Amino acid sequence: MTRTAMLGWLAGGAALVSLLLAALWFGSAWSTAQMAARAPLSCPHENGADSSHPGMAYVPAGEYRMGGMAYPEEGPPTSVVVSGFWMDRTEVTNDEFAEFVAATRYVTRAERGADPRMHPDLPPKMRMPGAVVFIMPNDVNGLGDISQWWQFVPGANWRHPGGPDTDIKGRGSFPVMNLAYEDALAYADWKGRSLPTEEQWEWAARAADPESHPDQHPSRQPVEANTWQGIFPVINKADDGFIGLAPVGCYKPNALGLYDMIGNAWEWTSSRYASRHDYTPADDFNGGGARGDAAPVARYVIKGGSYLCAPNYCMRYRAAARQPQEVDLPTSHLGFRTVMNAPGPAGGGS
Numbered sequence: 001m002t003r004t005a006m007l008g009w010l011a012g013g014a015a016l017v018s019l020l021l022a023a024l025w026f027g028s029a030w031s032t033a034q035m036a037a038r039a040p041l042s043c044p045h046e047n048g049a050d051s052s053h054p055g056m057a058y059v060p061a062g063e064y065r066m067g068g069m070a071y072p073e074e075g076p077p078t079s080v081v082v083s084g085f086w087m088d089r090t091e092v093t094n095d096e097f098a099e100f101v102a103a104t105r106y107v108t109r110a111e112r113g114a115d116p117r118m119h120p121d122l123p124p125k126m127r128m129p130g131a132v133v134f135i136m137p138n139d140v141n142g143l144g145d146i147s148q149w150w151q152f153v154p155g156a157n158w159r160h161p162g163g164p165d166t167d168i169k170g171r172g173s174f175p176v177m178n179l180a181y182e183d184a185l186a187y188a189d190w191k192g193r194s195l196p197t198e199e200q201w202e203w204a205a206r207a208a209d210p211e212s213h214p215d216q217h218p219s220r221q222p223v224e225a226n227t228w229q230g231i232f233p234v235i236n237k238a239d240d241g242f243i244g245l246a247p248v249g250c251y252k253p254n255a256l257g258l259y260d261m262i263g264n265a266w267e268w269t270s271s272r273y274a275s276r277h278d279y280t281p282a283d284d285f286n287g288g289g290a291r292g293d294a295a296p297v298a299r300y301v302i303k304g305g306s307y308l309c310a311p312n313y314c315m316r317y318r319a320a321a322r323q324p325q326e327v328d329l330p331t332s333h334l335g336f337r338t339v340m341n342a343p344g345p346a347g348g349g350s
């Protein structure tokens with residue numbers, strides 16, 4: 001084959017691939033629009049109303065090996081001991097957060113904007129009140145540059161999850177989004193509770209079963225969870241029924257009665273991030289956020305993965321999975337739930 005013929009053949013092949021991708025994308029966009037119109041706005045689920053702590057489930061004490069092997073930051077598996085505690089059965093919802101705001105007039109970080117003392121080099125636009133929102137692109141040039149699908153949107157906050165033109169009307173049962181760590185903490189304080197540590201969170205997600213192996217078969221997506229089916233971030237087949245975020249409690253709970261520990265929204269923990277379980281944040285040049293002379297911005301561990309987790313990009317729909325999140329960065333795939341120390345149910349737990 002001559003060089004010219006080969007180039008012509010390659011160009012033809014590339015055009016065909018582009019055409020196929022475009023057809024796939026349009027087909028996918030059409031079916032996802034249909035699905036969005038049909039998706040429920042709430043899902044009936046067991047909230048433990050007759051328990052001593054309605055809305056919460058008891059997680060018994062135990063010992064297990066925290067971590068996994070699927071990604072470097074999950075290792076090495078490390079023995080931890082956890083006392084019994086109560087945990088919200090679901091992620092905190094818009095309705096629940098609205099109660100807190102109505103009672104306290106609390107204003108979230110996304111509504112106030114980033115603190116310029118913490119971010120002296122931040123471009124002016126990103127100092128405006130707002131949040132980082134996932135916007136599905138038509139096409140991407142590789143997966144290295146996350147700004148192809150994450151954009152800072154001025155005016156995005158918990159009341160306006162996608163920006164000023166969006167709202168949460170009819171979405172009271174959806175997990176509250178676009179909160180910084182301090183906002184989640186303020187809510188937990190108001191309830192007289194706290195945020196789970198990473199040790200507590202992972203133990204709860206494993207349903208307090210030390211024999212569970214959350215890192216096995218990482219490419220296999222969980223069935224009872226809202227994740228991403230298709231090719232992230234351009235083809236979202238939504239075989240699980242949801243293109244984006246789902247209301248809380250739409251999938252089967254785990255053996256402890258906890259819903260959506262995996263998928264739907266990432267969740268804040270109260271643990272500072274280190275890039276391995278045998279490091280401390282101080283061991284990690286970037287773990288503490290030290291950037292030359294800039295004020296350090298702490299990072300905390302988030303757990304559980306979200307509706308954006310897909311086998312081709314982020315197999316973090318597993319109990320052992322973890323990611324760092326800057327404390328003051330509100331995003332549209334991150335929520336939280338609270339925990340409480342109190343005696344277990346009569347006759348059970350410790």
Ligand SMILES: [Ca+2]
Binds near residue numbers: 227238239243244
């Ligand atoms: Ca989904």
